[in-house]
Amino acid sequence: MKFAFFGGIYNNYLALESAIKDSQKRGVEQLYCLGDIGAFGPHPDRVFPLLNQHQVQVVQGNYDNSIGNDLNDCQCGYTDPKDNHFAQISYEYTYEKTSSQNRAWLKELPTEIRFELMGKRFLLCHGSPRKTNEFLWESTTSTHFLKKQADDFGADIILGTHTGLHWKRNLSEGQQYINVGVLGRPENDGTKNVWYTLVTIEQDRVDVEFIPLEYDHQRLAKEMQSEKLPEEFVETILTGWWTTCLEVLPGRERRVGKF
Numbered sequence: 475m476k477f478a479f480f481g482g483i484y485n486n487y488l489a490l491e492s493a494i495k496d497s498q499k500r501g502v503e504q505l506y507c508l509g510d511i512g513a514f515g516p517h518p519d520r521v522f523p524l525l526n527q528h529q530v531q532v533v534q535g536n537y538d539n540s541i542g543n544d545l546n547d548c549q550c551g552y553t554d555p556k557d558n559h560f561a562q563i564s565y566e567y568t569y570e571k572t573s574s575q576n577r578a579w580l581k582e583l584p585t586e587i588r589f590e591l592m593g594k595r596f597l598l599c600h601g602s603p604r605k606t607n608e609f610l611w612e613s614t615t616s617t618h619f620l621k622k623q624a625d626d627f628g629a630d631i632i633l634g635t636h637t638g639l640h641w642k643r644n645l646s647e648g649q650q651y652i653n654v655g656v657l658g659r660p661e662n663d664g665t666k667n668v669w670y671t672l673v674t675i676e677q678d679r680v681d682v683e684f685i686p687l688e689y690d691h692q693r694l695a696k697e698m699q700s701e702k703l704p705e706e707f708v709e710t711i712l713t714g715w716w717t718t719c720l721e722v723l724p725g726r727e728r729r730v731g732k733f
C-alpha cells in the first residue's frame with residue numbers, strides 16, 4: 475500500500491497539481507495534506523477544488539485554524555519581528571482572497587488524523603502531536619523527545635510538517651518520526667523543486683521516500699508578481715533560497731542557505 479503525504483501548500487496550486495499527478499503515476503492509494511493550505515503564494519481559492527476532487531484528507535494547520543476562525547495572524551510561532559512582518563503580509567493576503575465558504579471548510583478540519591495499518595499506529599499532525607505550531611527541527615530535536623511523543627500519544631509512526639524542511643528519524647524498533655516537507659516553496663538549498671513524501675507499507679515494513687517535485691515555478695512567480703506579493707517571496711521561488719522567515723531557523727539549518 476502506498477500513501478503520499480505533504481504539508482505547506484502555501485497557495486501553490488501548481489505544485490499541488492504536479493504532486494497529485496506524480497503520486498498517481500506511482501500508484502498511491504490515498505493523499506494526505508498535513509496543513510497550512512494558505513500563505514506565501516497567489517490565488518488561495520485555486521487549491522480547494524484540487525483537494526476536494528482528489529479526496530485529499532487534510533489536517534488543520536495553524537494557518538488553516540487562523541483563517542477559519544477569522545483571527546488576526548497566522549499563529550505561525552515566530553518570535554522575530556522580521557519573520558512576523560513577512561508572515562503578516564502573506565496572512566492578510568490569503569485571508570482576503572479566501573472565500574467565506576472555504577474559510578468555513580478550514581475551520582472544521584481535524585487537528586490530527588489517526589489510522590492503523592499492518593499493526594502500525596499512524597498519527598498525522600501539523601507541528602507536533604502536542605502543539606499545532608511547534609517547530610521540530612532535525613538539528614535540535616532529540617530522539618528521546620520524539621520517542622516520548624510517540625509513546626505519550628500512542629503512535630508508532632508520527633508524520634508532521636510546519637518547518638518546511640523534510641527529514642526522518644528512527645526512534646526505536648518500529649517507531650519513526652517523519653517530517654514530510656512542503657509543496658509551497660523550495661527547501662532553502664538553491665534548487666527550485668519542492669518535496670512530498672511517499673510511504674509504502676508492506677507487511678511489517680514502512681518504507682519512506684522523499685520525492686523531489688518539479689512544477690511550473692516560472693508561472694507561479696509571474697502570478698505572484700501580478701498579485702503584488704513581496705519580491706522577496708518571488709525571489710525564493712526563482713532561486714530556491716529563502717529570503718524571509720529565516721530568523722526561526724536553528725544555526726545548522728540556516729548555515730546551508732544563502733542568507
